[in-house]
Amino acid sequence: MNSPGTQVHRLDGVRILDLFAGPGGLDVAAHFLGFKSVGIEWDRNACETRYAAGLPTIHADVSAMRETRFDEIPKSVDVLAGGPPCQSFSVAGKGVGRKRLDRVEEFIHRLVGGESEAQIDEDLHSLGDPRTALVLEPLRWLLKAIETEGRGPYNVIVLEQVPAVLPLWELYAKLLRSGEGRLNGVKYEADCWELKTERFGVPQTRTRAVLVARRPGLGAVEPPKPTHLPFELHRRRRNASQAEMLPGASHPSGAESRWISMAEALEEASRPKDSPVKVARLRTDGETKFFVVSNYGSGGDSKNRGRRLSSEPAFTVTGKISRNKVYRSIAEYEAEKPDRFNIPESGVLQTFPYNFPWSGNDRAQQVGNAVPPRLGMHVLSMALRGKAPTEDELTAATTWPTVPGATTESLREIGCGDRSQCPPKSHKVTRARREPAP
Incomplete structure (x- = not known):
């Protein structure tokens, strides 16, 4: 390599x-x-x-x-x-x-x-x-x-x-x-x-x-x-057809594995001592458990924000992932006290190294x-x-x-090099956007 x-x-x-x-x-x-x-x-x-x-x-x-x-x-x-x-x-x-x-x-x-x-x-x-x-x-x-x-x-x-x-x-x-x-x-x-x-x-x-x-x-x-396995995007269908596909579920030899959830990916990435992935803040009673409210609308309604559980794969990771809201409980949701994925965590959901x-x-x-x-x-x-x-x-x-x-x-x-062949104005210094805290 x-x-x-x-x-x-x-x-x-x-x-x-x-x-x-x-x-x-x-x-x-x-x-x-x-x-x-x-x-x-x-x-x-x-x-x-x-x-x-x-x-x-x-x-x-x-x-x-x-x-x-x-x-x-x-x-x-x-x-x-x-x-x-x-x-x-x-x-x-x-x-x-x-x-x-x-x-x-x-x-x-x-x-x-x-x-x-x-x-x-x-x-x-x-x-x-x-x-x-x-x-x-x-x-x-x-x-x-x-x-x-x-x-x-x-x-x-x-x-x-x-x-x-x-x-x-x-x-x-x-x-x-x-x-x-x-x-x-x-x-x-x-x-x-x-x-x-x-x-x-x-x-x-x-x-x-x-x-x-x-x-x-x-x-x-x-x-x-x-x-x-594919992930059913419609909640009713996935509740019915994927209820048995829980973490740790066994599969016949040679069969496709269940999809990877957000919780599994982030937990794995948080294990190295130098990891910037900090899922401890998302744990409840020792278990990484949360839900995500999307920045985008669902079903054609811009106000109907989609939701994903931590036991499910993430929504498509876009450049607006920092706007997705992460909650550990309904109480946090009702109090409007969301968390956010930090950049390394967002990268892990894209399968970049932690x-x-x-x-x-x-x-x-x-x-x-x-x-x-x-x-x-x-x-x-x-x-x-x-x-x-x-x-x-x-x-x-x-x-x-x-x-x-x-x-x-x-x-x-x-x-x-001397920047002379770089795209025009591409080296203009701009103020860095503040990233969500880990």
Whole structure:
């Protein structure tokens, strides 16, 4: 396994290029699987977390990097991965992308068909939300690699997004299988699926649209095999069908395990002596027992806040997780005396290691934007090795290695340099938001 603490900023031997890398969900997954990666990320705060974690990073805009700095990507990279920003497709946003999927599909066909990219860029502005166009970037990076002398196509492509993007991934897969137009005969075995995170041991309900493509000869593309049972979102159904699936319940040999609850995940993360996860405050009579009231409405009613018990998986962890209210009892709820999850606890619900070094500002947003590393391990392992991650790898993924300060400084120098190539105004100093107390 590559250690972020010892293999600092060397980009030789890097296999995975992570577009829109965020604080490092896919990079953390790659690390525990033994693969080296480099991420491109425009947000300075996310970059600070990556530097502190020892993750090689280029602080840049993905589009600008492709257009003017493509030759800086190591030639050893043969895996293209990434999760384009989801805000314009997410049900939590205004949904500009969701409403214009047909237009985005049109742009995909135009790109592969060889139309002028300058004209395509001009027309993309009509979509309203510029983030919608970013879902095209992985395709543009692939086309750039195919058309750049001395590069050649990536061997493996792994993409993830919110479920609304699945039709676009299906179109991607169809085109990648065809090799038509600017793909210049380059074909892939490709498929895509909706994956529920709780089915892979992530203690939250979150559905992602995932695409995996591999060059012929690397084996058939198969979805990662779920390891846990699905969680029923409707309380009546889950009370009836999952009443027997309590912590510690036994299962037939080879059967999927029950989903992981918030209480189980936080209890496990609180055990190391240096852990910032402090569940003692959430215990009643020696038992970690609480309920969470969501920041979001339920059933189409913005005032009807959903609830989850500590014995259940968390709601989808978003950038607003700090606004979710945590109560130990109905009395606390009626007295309006809520607790909050701190940032390390929020990270654990995303399956980041308990001691992951969250840094910079807007940490809740960083946590919410990330790919759950445990899901990433299952997806990357199947895509790159054709098998699930081992139990030893999954167990190791609960603790992050210590990263020397010198490593962080070296990575910052590599990623930002003199800041002249960083995104405009991205180094503007802002006041840090006050994080919830542990």
